[in-house]
Amino acid sequence: MRTLGVVLAGGQSSRMRQDKALLTLNGSTMLERSVNALRPLLPEVWISRQTDQAVPMADARIVPDTMRDCGPLGGVAAVMEQAVRAGFDAVLLLPVDLPACSAADLSPLMAAGEREQKPVCFSGHFLPLYLPVNSAVLEFTQRQLTDSKARKSVASVFYQFDGIQLPPPDSNALTNTNTREEWLTATREEQHG
Template structure:
């Protein structure tokens, strides 16, 4: 069953630290972007990718949304996704964080009613780029962008957020140690590749 919600992959980053477009890094025969989109298509009725430049990637069967607020980091991509989403809820993930399990997304979806956002907390750290956002967030997102407040977690003080700690989940195994590794350097990329091999994801 697919959720009546939107899955959004953020792929508009500059990738300056790794020196190449992270969305096009390969995992076996797929790019990171293709892999992330494929996972979301198994969960949501609508899947989109946020980009900074129109036509940046050759994307099949996925909507491309362009940043209205360019050069504002992930918050600009989240804004574009929420603004253009067909559904009330938008699940956001970054293309350079591919090792998450579908079961964790299911748990977030179960806990969304009555909230503006659902955000995992791992080792006392929020994961704003692996989270659910309701369209009710849009005015605040736009307000922060206009004020040049680009840190995503700055939104949370003014939203009704359901923070999900690992210990609250029915099975802590839903969160593997590598689930929230994101690729910023070649070392990170090698760690992710190793994680794919160890978890039989290829």
């Protein structure tokens, strides 16, 4: 089983009003923290990011969305297309805006996904997500992006392929930082952690 780690970092960060991936917490950017959360589990980590967005990591493999402004699903589709060509069987998707998420938090997703060969997320959170990579998943995802009536969401892929939801971690690993206020709360929690 060959699984690829993917950091989803190509969003517009419109609610944050600055690029979330470049925000720094304890000396590391959010992008670096996300890559470092995946690396203990997976030897290869790619970054879904737009070509006009800065990347503070020189050795990173960047995969731009083939269809812009489609939310996380646009990044997922672009990465899956290249992952299929590179011979990966699955991806473990981590959004860049979960500063407290660690390899220990992600490990149960990967274990359940590899065992069941189905999408796996935490209850109430469609990201992070373990997602098998095959032609059926790729075709469905691409159809979601091109069909004007389709729901362009990661959740639609999860449900289409009978995904499994695990209990969420007890930590604040899934605390999202989309706004300035959420970011300030996360930085305070990290400092007093």
